[in-house]
Amino acid sequence: MRQYYQAEYETAPRNHLRALQSERLIKSVYSCYNNIPFYRKKLDEMGLHPKDIASIDDIVKLPFTYKQDLRDNYPYGMFAVPREELVRIHASSGTTGKQTVVGYTQQDVDIWANSAARAIVAAGGTQSDYIHVSYGYGLFTGGLGLHYGAEKLGATAIPVSSGNTRRQVTILQDFHSDLICCTPSYAMYIGETIKDMGIDPSSLPLRAGIFGAESWSENMRKEIEKALAIKAYDIYGLSEIAGPGVAYECAEQSGMHICEDYFYPEIIDPETGETLPDGEYGELVFTCIGKEALPLLRYRTRDICALSHEKCSCGRTLVKMTKTKGRSDDMLIIRGVNVFPSQIEHIILELGMEPNYLIIVDRINNLDTMTVQIEMGDAVFSDSVKEIERIERKIKENMQSVLGVSANIKLVEPKSIPRSEGKAKRVIDNREI
């Protein structure tokens, strides 16, 4: 069984990588300057010219790019190539506003497919495997991302897409799926369905899964591994950079290797923009070096994580990123402790409740307090007061142990927490600081 999909790059000596990155960065900056009016204007305003970029170290001279920039140039204003060269368009779901539109040339699709193929091989996937893809197929990059990765590897893609969960299980059985790709929360749902159908998960041929598109905890990983009787691997990506496969977990499972030969990462302080060293958590920034259609420079992902260049037992030399903690714009500080709404969401999800919640932060007697309102849905409601109180207590305990800070829990009626058409407002911070 081959250990790496593209050993030449995945195990390249660091100095080779650096040379490659420098060469590719310079080419990318020229392309941005010559082909994308947005970047030309920006660089001119800064008095910066592509010739000022001599190596990958000069990346810090370049300006940041924000999601808003893509929105301001909606839909195709930031593409560096004419439409004839585009072979694919994708778009984000637009939960925070207008959809973010991205484009790919054939080469860009190949780069992305190779990245996804690396991920599949790192998860133990081979050419003889049936790869069951349960991410949604469509404008979302999940489905097609893993699909093309599977085909590039020479494995057999089963494009199931998401939904019709009982049928997913039947396909897992009948079509001999060896590896499954979907969101971690969907994996949990499939696990529940397998149980409801009275099937023993270890009787399935399935032996591994690659899960991403949302943050998930180590606890979630254990739950999924138990529910599906598999090894569960992480994957990271975003459509602005490519799609799933930008980073992927190896057998060591201590972070995800970033395809830094095409997607150069930096960690910055989200307030100051200053570059942070390995091991320090900050905002993940990517520069596309080698992509043709949308070669974004220092794109601020708003995801928080840390990087590590430590030697990995798998032999790959590509830099690793930790699991993302959440978005920089979401973080709260409660009594000195950093809390992400996504952490609370995972606790709630883990207990089988719907993630309809509202976090209310106050300062009483100079002390921060946090109350989490959670809607009581049908799934967890029972006729027994004892049972409901037990769940309340469990939520409180889990919050304390996962977050390191205690929260008051208030169970509220369904639909009492306001819904919105954009991103749901998860936090009301009443403190005036």
Next chain:
Amino acid sequence: MLIKQISVFVENQKGRLADITKALADQNISIRALSIADTTDFGILRLIVDMPDDAVKALKDQGMTVSLTNVLAVAIPDVPGGFYSAIKTLADADISVEYAYAFITPKANNAFVIIRVEDNDTAIEAFKNNNVSLLTQEEIFNI
């Protein structure tokens, strides 16, 4: 012999009971018996109605969290010691009572007690062997 009881999650807020009972009244549903289990933060309203499935729909349409539980409706002769005999039957059969609430009807000489037990089948058997009457869903409908 099993009676459908509706349980509704109620936040401790003014007007919630009014909203729930209005939702039922609007659908011409009659409440036969009710009980509220309360804690500091929330309550569970338990209802025996004449048309339980319609009631569940009416409440769910109003966005309420509802569940159905199977309980027993025991006919108790309206004399001192009536309730004791029924409860003793359960105790002798080693069956725990989760909760109970009573209601009286204009008809007959019986009071009715809604009892939730852990093991409905054994309880039904025990009552039968001791000549304790249970109401059916239809009899509740016709009260």
